[in-house]
Amino acid sequence: MIYISEESVATMRKLIKETFPDFKLSVTRVNQACVNVTLLEGPLDFGMTYCQINPYTYKKTWKDNGIALKMFNKIISIMNSVEEKVNVFLDSESGSVPSYFQHIDIGKYNSKYILNSDYY
Numbered sequence: 001m002i003y004i005s006e007e008s009v010a011t012m013r014k015l016i017k018e019t020f021p022d023f024k025l026s027v028t029r030v031n032q033a034c035v036n037v038t039l040l041e042g043p044l045d046f047g048m049t050y051c052q053i054n055p056y057t058y059k060k061t062w063k064d065n066g067i068a069l070k071m072f073n074k075i076i077s078i079m080n081s082v083e084e085k086v087n088v089f090l091d092s093e094s095g096s097v098p099s100y101f102q103h104i105d106i107g108k109y110n111s112k113y114i115l116n117s118d119y120y
Helices: 006-019 066-081
Strands: 024-030 034-042 051-053 089-091 095-097 101-106
Touching: 006 024, 006 034, 006 066, 034 066, 066 101
Parallel strands: 034 101
Antiparallel strands: 024 034, 051 101, 089 095
């Protein structure tokens, strides 16, 4: 069963916020099966105010923005370091099934990312 606990999400939230103190961000659990990390405001110019980051193609998509790529890699690394990510199980119909799904967004569809400085 695909599931992530509130405690695991709280751990992710704490680690991500400690790692990126200059950013306003949201780390939430959705439907007990998904973790959303949304970058709301910060000093990094992503070149856009809303984007859903594809976890399978982000390295290719963001290869020209090294700072953003490093940030996404670190966020995913933190998410993967939380114990439940390793609890992948095999399903006879679907193959390997993750214990939860990961989403990273720049801004929200109704609340755009705010660039607040030229820090980088």
